[in-house]
Each structure stands twice: as structure tokens, then as C-alpha cells.
Amino acid sequence: MDIDPRRLRVLYEVHRRGGVMRAAEALFLTPSAVSQQLAQLEREVGLALIDRSQRRVSLTPAGRVLAGYAERVEDELAEAKRELTRFTERLAGPVRIAAFPTVIKHMLVPAMRDLAVRHPKIAPTIHEVYGQPALQELRLGAVDVLITEHDTGLPTLAQPSLATRALYVDEYRIVVPPGWPLPRTIDDLADAPWVAGEPDQACGQALDRLAGLHGFAPRKIHVITEFGPTLALVAAGHGVAVVPGLALLDVPEGEVQVSEVRNVGARRLDAVTRISRTGSGEPDPVQAVVIAAIEQATDNLGQSLEAHLIPASALES
Template sequence: MIDPRRLRVLRALAEHGTVTAAAQTLYLSPSAASQQLAALEAEVGHALLERRGRTVRLTATGTVLAAHATKIAAQLEQAEADMAACSEGVAGEVTIAAFASAITEVVAPAMAALRERAPQVRIRVKDAEGHASRRLLIDGAVDIAVTVAHQDAPGQNGEQLLREPLYAEPFDVVLPSGHPLAEASKVDLADLAEDPWITPWPGNPVHDVVLRACEEACFQPRVECLADDSRAVCALVSAGAGVALVPRSAVHGIAFGGAVIRPVSDYRPTRRVFTAVRRGSESHPLLRLALRELRDQAATLGS
């Protein structure tokens, strides 16, 4: 009989690439993780790891078993969801990972609404940008991720995660108030080709959208400042450090001071936001309740 706890270690190794990283994810010591993997090899009677000096890689058999481990994990999630569905009432805890503006515009209002509708449900939130929220979800640290498409995550972990569209929002141009285009009703990005730019750091999905939008306008932005926080970006624009593209919801409530915001007139970059859960957990009543409230709050963004 294969111990599913040892399969979890194998799956973590396949995800993270090293025994040390897998152990950290599972809150084990590297030696304990190695022992679990050795015991799993003894259970199945096959070599699962190929050791090369201080590194290891999965054998063909190990790769096959890791794929089964992913499916088994989904089945266990489904079993927990089914048992929860059979219980009476709705009470418990849901942890959501989301980026800052999604927390402000959708997650926090959803928490407030749920507190009124289902006071026995506790929502915990973790601020996580970009690919980090999906990693937290895969590793079991959160139950729901509010995330966006990202070029470094091919397939968006399709075998393990189930995604649903939440909302889409346009990007707007932020200009210093003294900029020649500050009085324009709309701005053509090509007219900003010679300006210095302020963007998020590489690795932030917004950075990818900005670069792609500039490529569509046939230029490569001259990036002079890097900041992930939208308030910091707007402050730098106000100081005359350059121009920027920001998601519309990210600038709600920001005092612009020496900056103005204008819609884009040509190619209109868009951020598409999704919810994601581990495959098999989607029927859990607590997750269904939280997801429904997130969708309800997202539907009000246009107004």
C-alpha cells in the first residue's frame, strides 16, 4: 500500500525541483523528506529518483508516479469537499491570496458582505503578487487565489488548478500634469515613445502588460524607474520622473497631485483577473460561498 503522505513529498519534489525546496514547502527537514522518498521507493519497488552528486531528478517511473500523485491529491480534495457538503450549516475558514488592488476592490468588500451573511465563516487574506499566489495555492497555503495571466506560468497549472474569470479592467495612462498631452481626452501610446517610463519590476504581470502594449505601439519603453506599488508609481509621475500605464482599479482613491490619468486611444491593454482553486476542491461549500461573493463584488466594479 502506497502511503499518500509520501506521495505528497514526491509531488512537492516534482513541483519545486529540489529536496530542500520540497521539504521547506511541507515544513519538513531535508533529511526527513529524503527518508520519506526512500521509503516510497521501497514501497513501490522502483527507483523514483536519479541522484547526481548533490542534486536529484525524477526517473521515468518517478515522473509517472508524480502525475498520479497530483490526481490522487485532487481526489482527496474532492473527498473533503463531499464530506463538508454533507455537514449541516456553513462554518469554517477560507484563506484567499490576492494582489493589492484586488484586495481593495473585491476581496475586502466580499469579506465585509460575508461577515453579515455568514458570520461563522472566517476569511483570511494574504497579499501576494503575480505568480506567488498560484504557488501558495498549489502548496496548500491558501484555498483561493485571485490572480492574473502571467507569461512565466505556461498552462496556468491546468492539471492542478481550476480557474474562473473574475473581472477584466483596462489600463490607463498616467502623465505629469505639465505634460504636452495632459489636456488630451485620450492618449495614443505611440506619442509617448520618447518619454521616460515608470513600470513595475520584471516578474510582476503588470510589467508584462506594459511592455506588450508598447510593443503594439511599435516602441520599447525607456524604463527609468521601477515600482510595484501603484501609489508609488503615481507619486513618481507627479514628480515628473516619467509616464506610466496602470490598471484602472489600482488608482482608485489615489490623490494624484501633479499627475493626470487618461484613457488609451489605440491598443487598449487589459488585465484579466481570475479566481483559482485546487482541482477537486471547487465543490466545497465554504469555497463556493466565498467564490460567489467574490463574483458578486467583482460585478459591481463597472459601476
């Protein structure tokens, strides 16, 4: 029989947390998705793993046995990686990274160049995915390292079984079309048309937070996910936008104006990995090297960002 280890993780979470609902919350899945994964696992092993005869979902004896093995599988795999690293005396193996476009271009690509020279046997692969789907992939083991963004003006939610390492604080800036008067304060933008981010993404949350603090309802003419189209709409005169500094590295000089409005906030970029069942919050050696390379690439961004964040009025003075 073939058993998908990601479904083993679902079974273990149901066992550990005492039900489908709590397991779904921990895995960032819907209860329906958890039930589907369990049903598929039962088909794979040919045994009933869930006792559905009672109001509260519980595991059958076979389910409890398999959940015990599921707990050990991840620890054994992590230990195997450590042993192989010591045996070969070289860091090697695949590392699956989930991230979004600005991070991929400005942090991961330089990090991969460095890794190719220093650790040629490490094979990073990148999956462009973010938000709740990315957390789900990390928890289920489909990716090893996840780069997340979080609006620093909002509270940080606890992430059970995940370890977080801060990479970079990316300051927000407000950009306006060329030729428009440069705003001096947020209040100058109360009646402006906005090219807004999605409400569940950091820049969308930043705009809503600023509007709440300054007592206005933003006119969201366009709602865009990616920064490239957002900046193109601003450049064409369709509105103003909140964007992070990294996004401005892709903008030709003069295409948009970077306002002098400060205290807009920032997004924090983090590297997130799974905590092993032994409770260690440290990534395995190969993942640690990859994260270190990403940190180095991020440190090298400082001067490039400074050049792009000089407001237009400062250049004219």
C-alpha cells in the same frame, strides 16, 4: 511520526509525473526545492522513499505506498468538508485566499463584509502573495483560493490540476503627471520617461508589449512593484505609467492625469482553485460561496471605476 501533507503532494507529483524535473514544473518549484522536500519527508517517516541508485529517479516500494495515500488524502479532506457542510446545514470553516493589494482593498475587503453578514461561520484569511510563489502555495495546499492577474494581450498558459474562474477584465490606462501635455497616441510617448512595472507582472508585460507593437524601446527610469509608489512618482513628475483601472480608485482627483489613449489592453483577474483528484473542476461549497462574494464585490466596482476613468480633457470640455 508527523507527516506534512504538503510534502505528500510533492511525493505524489514526482510519482505521477515520473521524475523531479516534471514535478517541479507542475508545482512551480525548482528541482532543488523538490529534492529538499522529498529529503525532509524521508526524515519524517524514517524510510527511503526515492530510489537514487539509478539515473532516473523512481520511488521505492515504501514511496509508492505513501504516494497512493497522498492521492487519497486530498480527496478525503474534500469529501469531509462536503459532509460537514451537509451535516451542519451551514457553510463554515476557514478559506485561505492569496491576492495582491488592489484586489485585497477593492474586492476582498467588501467581499469579507458581505460574508460576515451572510455566512458568519466562514472565516476567510488573506495572504498577500502573487506570481509564482502564490501558485506554489496553492499547489502545495497552503492557500485555497488564489486571485491572479494576466495581461490579456499574452497567451494564457495551461495550469495542470488547477481550475480558473474569470472575475474581472481591468482595463489599462496611461497616466501622466499633472501639467504635462496629454498624449493622444502611444507614439506620443515613445521618448517619455517611464515608471515601469516589473517585467513578470501584468503592467510590466503590457508596457513591453506596447513598445514592441509601436517600435520603441521604453526609457524605464524607475521599476516599481506596487501601484501606490508608481502613482506617487507619476504625480511628482518623474514619468508616465501604465496602470489598471482598479489602481486609480486610490488616487485623489487631480493628482495624476488619465490620458485618452485607449487600446492599451487589460489585465484579467481570475480566481484559481485546485482541481480535486476525482477530476471535479468545481470548488468545494465553502470556497464557492467565497468566490461568489468576490464576484459580487467586483460587479459593484463598475460605477466607481467609471468616475475615475474620465480623462481630464473630457472634464474641461
